[in-house]
Amino acid sequence: MEQFVVDQIRSGLKYLPANLAKSYFIKNTNAETIAFRSKGFICGVCHPNENFSQLKEANIDWIRIDIPYPYEPDGSISTHYNSFKEKCSRFHNHGIKVMAVTPYPRDYIADGADVRTDAGRKKLKAVAEFLAKDLQNDVDAFQITNEMGIPHFTLPLTMNEAIQFIALHLETIYPIKGRLLIGYNSAGPQADLHAGLKPYLQYVDYVGVDIYVGCFDTIPGAMWMFDSLLRYLWSFTKKPLLLQEFGYISGGKPKTKKEKRAVLQTYGYSSEAEAAKEPDVFVERLPETLKKHVKHVCKNDPDRYADLLFRSDLKNHFYRELPVITKIPGYEHTPEGQAKFYADILPHLYSLPYVCGSIIYCYMDSDRCYICGQNDCPTETRWGLVDCAGSPKPSFYAVKKAFGRIQWEDRVSDQ
Secondary structure, three states, X not given: OHHHHHHHHXXXXXXXXXXXXXXXXXXXXXXXXXXXXXXXXXXXXXXXXXXXXHHHHOOOOEEEEEOOOOXXXXXXXXXXXXXHHHHHHHHHHOOOEEEEEOOOHHHHHHOOOOOOOHHHHHHHXXXXXXXXXXXXXXXXXXXXXXXXXXXXHHOOOOHHHHHHXXXXXXXXXXXXXXXXXXXXXXXXXXXXXXXXXXXXXXXOOEEEEEEOOOOOOOOOOOOHHHHHHHHHXXXXXXXXXXXXXXXXXXXXXXXXXXXXXXXXXXXXOOOHHHHHOOHHHHHHOOOHHHHHHHHHHOXXXXXXXXXXXXXXXXXXXXXXXXXXXXXXXXXXXXXXXXXXXXXXXXXXXXXXXXXXXXXXXXXEOOOOOOOOOOXXXXXXXXXXXXXXXXXXXXXXXXXXXXXXXXXXHHHHHHO
């Protein structure tokens, strides 16, 4: 039975289940998407190091990095922003293009560029205009902020306010963007985000989507979910789709009940129910990074602490595990399973005519999880194609082969 399930999921790389195929099958691709694809499929990674020869060896021709907020509190240009521009130049000098992610709403709000006020909107548009004009020679594409709808990225804005935040950027940048590509992304389907931005699709060159099957949600993953999600988004937007973030964790396994109890005991509790009875005390005992995250996402409401820690994906961070169900059958969370994932999915993504590129998350393993601050949490530490020392993992070679084949087919199709 298990082998049958694995075979069905693998076959989903080419064919949707029958009940989905009729709804989502796309017969024709529009001229806009065909024109985008004719310029070459985007083969990229997020958060690279600057080992340029290694990046080129892996056939990576795009990188995706964040733009620091450009101004200091006194109105001068930020040193971090200037360093960002210098970094972009180094990548360009090695023939690698840059997808630049504009700052989060909270960075604008801290500078008074708050989309919720008239004066703030005016300042926000001025910042967007500055970025578009100042980065004309430094970047190749803009992604307007990142994953609106995910609380720790979106707060303090509501979804409707976040939609307006993105829309103001698009309206401002589009007339002056020149050669630059411009778009936005979503974390998974985010139907409310895409519906709210539909009037502004005239200003975008692409729509991005981040898909993390079998890595976060405590539900089974399947390869056909990529098809399902991408076809749904294409049918709604009719814009070239960029898989702006996706990947597969190369390590992590379930913990036993005994091991979980031992984790709780380090905080002074014998069960989740016991910890939930004094949420304030419990959260104060967490690692500092995790404590700040919980308070921020829950807006300092102790009544929500236990639900977030024990009934959401954050549970994986707390216990530093990947539950047995959190994977794609046939693709273990091992270096070899990660490599197999890329070897199978990349050629398939290239075969979809409405997909214009794929940007892998991410290039290098992390020594510490940015959500919980723990160095043995697999959720945000083992995504890399290379390890923390920069040594290639099996996935590096799988990506090198797949991207190389894609680029060869693009060259052949141009001839």
